[in-house]
Amino acid sequence: MMEASSFAAPFAFSTPGQPSGRGQGAYWKIPLQRPSLPEWEDTCPLVRSWWEDGINSGAQFHQRALEQKIQKYCSSDRRFFAVISYEIALALTLQALCLEPGDEVLVPSFAPEACLRAIVWNRLKPMFCDIHPETFTMDPDSVARRVTRKSKVILAVHTFGVPCDALALETIARHRRLRLVFDAAEAFGAQWKNEALSEFGDAGVFSFSGDGVLHCGDGAVVYFRDSRDAARFDPYRRPSPLGFGVGLPEFQALIAGIQVPKVEQAVSYRNAVAALYRQLIPGREWQAVPTGARAARASAVLLLDRPEKVALALAQAGIETQRRHPAHHLEADAPGSGILPVTETVAARALSLPLHNEISREDVEYVAAAFLKADL
Numbered sequence: 001m002m003e004a005s006s007f008a009a010p011f012a013f014s015t016p017g018q019p020s021g022r023g024q025g026a027y028w029k030i031p032l033q034r035p036s037l038p039e040w041e042d043t044c045p046l047v048r049s050w051w052e053d054g055i056n057s058g059a060q061f062h063q064r065a066l067e068q069k070i071q072k073y074c075s076s077d078r079r080f081f082a083v084i085s086y087e088i089a090l091a092l093t094l095q096a097l098c099l100e101p102g103d104e105v106l107v108p109s110f111a112p113e114a115c116l117r118a119i120v121w122n123r124l125k126p127m128f129c130d131i132h133p134e135t136f137t138m139d140p141d142s143v144a145r146r147v148t149r150k151s152k153v154i155l156a157v158h159t160f161g162v163p164c165d166a167l168a169l170e171t172i173a174r175h176r177r178l179r180l181v182f183d184a185a186e187a188f189g190a191q192w193k194n195e196a197l198s199e200f201g202d203a204g205v206f207s208f209s210g211d212g213v214l215h216c217g218d219g220a221v222v223y224f225r226d227s228r229d230a231a232r233f234d235p236y237r238r239p240s241p242l243g244f245g246v247g248l249p250e251f252q253a254l255i256a257g258i259q260v261p262k263v264e265q266a267v268s269y270r271n272a273v274a275a276l277y278r279q280l281i282p283g284r285e286w287q288a289v290p291t292g293a294r295a296a297r298a299s300a301v302l303l304l305d306r307p308e309k310v311a312l313a314l315a316q317a318g319i320e321t322q323r324r325h326p327a328h329h330l331e332a333d334a335p336g337s338g339i340l341p342v343t344e345t346v347a348a349r350a351l352s353l354p355l356h357n358e359i360s361r362e363d364v365e366y367v368a369a370a371f372l373k374a375d376l
Helices: 021-026 040-052 063-072 086-095 113-120 140-146 166-176 227-237 248-280 309-318 342-351 361-374
Strands: 079-083 102-106 125-129 151-157 178-185 203-207 220-224 300-303 352-353
Touching: 040 248, 063 220, 063 248, 079 086, 079 125, 079 227, 079 342, 079 352, 086 113, 086 203, 086 220, 086 227, 102 113, 113 125, 113 151, 125 140, 151 166, 151 352, 178 300, 178 352, 220 227, 248 300, 300 342, 309 361, 342 352
Parallel strands: 102 125, 102 151, 151 178, 178 203
Antiparallel strands: 079 220, 203 220, 300 352
16 A cells, blocks of 8 residues: 555646536535546547447447456456446346345345345345444344345445455355345455455446446446356346347447556555545544455545534535435335444444545645544
8 A cells, every 4th residue: 555655646637626627526626536537548549449440339349358357357267247337237136146026135224225226126125234333344243143034145235445254244145055246336456355356255246437446437347156147147238038238338348448457556546545534534433444355445434423514514615525325224115124223323424535546635635624624
């Protein structure tokens, strides 16, 4: 990881305190997220070649090339599929596991809404589990206590790019004969025990949306351990009586593929940003990374007693923040899951501060100064 003393933004070009002028960030002096795209000089020759070839999206050349690059980056022998949307990918991944309506899916209550939509779309039943109080990821002990005869799948989340305890969850899944799926949307580039996260579970989904280290507008990549699951998923990518044509478009695959060689740099930089926040705002309850894991930080998240007050003060200073996720088990139409004390505490107190590939040291110092003034 980079030392904070030598902190420099290899991607940054914004001036602290000035509008970014790009997309949603144009409304904030310091945006929460700022999607990074490859340099035009790197992109132009490939776009020109693709254009001159007649924009043949049916050839899937760049889609296949991206899948191979990701497989090589992860040092994996698993099957990877590039698809058009993270939410679609997650829903179809569960469908490929041949589950029955009413089967239970063990899922953290503190999770993206996409997880619940994927469960409901497949006519499955969520069984909400609690989270770890320091990492905010799925608590394996809570999972083990909530397994029933109807449980078929564990859907775990690498929350904000911080890996959950993949080995503990694999042990539970193996002993209880459950399938294990990872929502790794924000965690591409993260590792558990020096292995890519793609090497754990029966399946998983990485996202290419704006808050991760690899961005192409939208899109995702799905991985499978079992070739039979992969074979059931494969037809979904192409328009056919069995498929939906959800393969990643060629232009987006081209953009994503250019960025794969820069993932390590982006991951190291984001972890350095998180370390700098801890240094400048000490003594707070920051999201922790488990021992032996490497995060790919999608957010700088901490717990506060009055997060709304701090968020409002930071907004007045031109700093974008976000409150996420809700405690889904407390929603009116949620199935009974009892009390999940850690989830309820974290959901009520969590606040995300700006963190992305292009944030500079000066930006972080500006955020920290405003934060310390607000959180008195």
